[in-house]
Amino acid sequence: MRQNIRFGRFAGIPVGASWSAIVTLAIIADLVAASALPAAVPGQSAALYWGAGVAVAAAFLASLLAHELAHALVARRHGIKIRSVTLWMLGGVTQLDGDPRTPQADLQIALAGPAMSLLAGAAFVGAAAAISAAGGPRVAVAAAMWLALMNGVLAAFNLLPGAPLDGGRVLRAMLWHHWADRHRAERGATSAGRAIGAMLAILGVAEVLLTTDLIGGLWLLLLGWFMASAAAAEQGAASARALLAGVRVADVMTPDPDLAPSWLTVADFIRQFGGRSGQPAFPVIGPGGGLAGVVTVARLSRVAHPGRDQVRLGQLALPVPEEYLASPDDPAARLLGRDPLGGEVVAVVEDGGQITGLVTASNIQHALRWRKLAGATVSAAARPAPHW
Ligand SMILES: [Zn+2]
Structure with missing residues (x-):
């Protein structure tokens, strides 16, 4: 993943975004400003909705970064060098220079991200409650609640048990522990990822054909397709790594x-x-x-x-x-x-x-x-x- 925009270093890790993250920012801002906020708090000015929409989109991308940095920092504690953390169209990517050496390390690195998203979700619930108690603007309360919900959804979605999602890493760690064979575990987790990706893509097609939510369906189709192909690529890479085991x-x-x-x-x-x-x-x-x-x-x-x-x-x-x-x-x-x-x-x-x-x-x-x-x-x- 190329970093077109560099935000700088966080704890020594180069953090940035690809141009495609701007698409995500725009889609989220539009979703929040044009549908979510007007539905939750009707009768406000367009300027207010849009200002809040852009702020919410930026805060959501920041919480995605927090999710990725949680993976990165736990990985580093396990002795793995971190190449970069990058935001792109479908979320964030943490590039590690090496693999976890034990199933425990694999599991902890995988769970760190969703745990951080849940924490962020709880923090936004707290923020919403605090703004509400202080008599703050209702749009701000709705925005914080939306961010809380999305961080929860992010944690839940990421725990689907198929690579390259975090749940796939969890599955891999468990299979690895069970079979004591990392390569076999990797094959299991990537096969599950291909199946889940295909299922999401089929759901997306069904949504396009059977409902009026064209954008939502296409997005699901894209996500499923991306997931299935990433899982397939990972499977190929895992086989290659196994072939080169012991080679200098x-x-x-x-x-x-x-x-x-x-x-x-x-x-x-x-x-x-x-x-x-x-x-x-x-x-x-x-x-x-x-x-x-x-x-x-x-x-x-x-x-x-x-x-x-x-x-x-x-x-x-x-x-x-x-x-x-x-x-x-x-x-x-x-x-x-x-x-x-x-x-x-x-x-x-x-x-x-x-x-x-x-x-x-x-x-x-x-x-x-x-x-x-x-x-x-x-x-x-x-x-x-x-x-x-
Ligand atoms: Zn993650």
């Missing part, structure tokens, strides 16, 4: 890759390396020998002929974020599920400050294919069941 980065990387000096022009580089290197991408090194980025063959080929004598590789290099650096002994499964830089580079491998390898998307594909052929067992992914 050093086992999948292209060792000692050809390096591209940043000061060379594109023309000189093609002259020196053209046809000799089989790599689809190159780490770019600066004059001091340090990593200055990566450049892909596709990116080189986009430089038009007259420019090739002027453009230097340093100008073309894509920066390498820290999470794209790996050590040879890191587990290869950690590299799964990330967007390759320039469509190619999954990791630059460094050992003691030296670039010793390059992992591309095709390296990963290759490794997965061979592990599958070799009939890699998934037992390595299973762990002894601890008690909780």
Whole structure:
């Protein structure tokens, strides 16, 4: 999930939103200003309804962020690094860099979000009661009650027992504890997620056909479709992780890759390396020998002929974020599920400050294919069941 809008860091975690969250903000503001508030407190001015609608939408997105941050902070307490927390059209996403190591950790991380939503719901009930007792505006009371209700709905919906919802994580943790086999538990939770997603989508279609609530039906259809496809993607990722269990980065990387000096022009580089290197991408090194980025063959080929004598590789290099650096002994499964830089580079491998390898998307594909052929067992992914 791309963060187009950055809100800053909360407890060191980059928090932001994708553009699509603005759609959600508008839909909620419209729902509250045009239907919910006029129904609850009739006879007020449109300006008041809309002012309250926008405030409620913003407060609801803030409570979504609180839900995600609760996941993130509990995950961090269990030793998992947090990449980001991002709002988007269908809610919030917390990107974790790694997996919970035990079913207990899995369960606690999953429950933290809905627990926070319930807490937020209770806080909004309290706010409504306080405003009402103080003789405050009735629109404010209705707005706080709406927020309380929505946080409750959010907690309840998220507890549906199918991945990628929190309830799916709860199911996974319980199955994992029961079977002592993480991969099998993951398959169970993602299968449940596909089934629930399909059911929601069917309900959405029924709503479109049988009732007048076109928007509500389409939204349910979209949500169901998204959930089923996310569950399917997660199932694929889980199988890939199981295949790479026990495999190190050093086992999948292209060792000692050809390096591209940043000061060379594109023309000189093609002259020196053209046809000799089989790599689809190159780490770019600066004059001091340090990593200055990566450049892909596709990116080189986009430089038009007259420019090739002027453009230097340093100008073309894509920066390498820290999470794209790996050590040879890191587990290869950690590299799964990330967007390759320039469509190619999954990791630059460094050992003691030296670039010793390059992992591309095709390296990963290759490794997965061979592990599958070799009939890699998934037992390595299973762990002894601890008690909780
Ligand atoms: Zn959640």
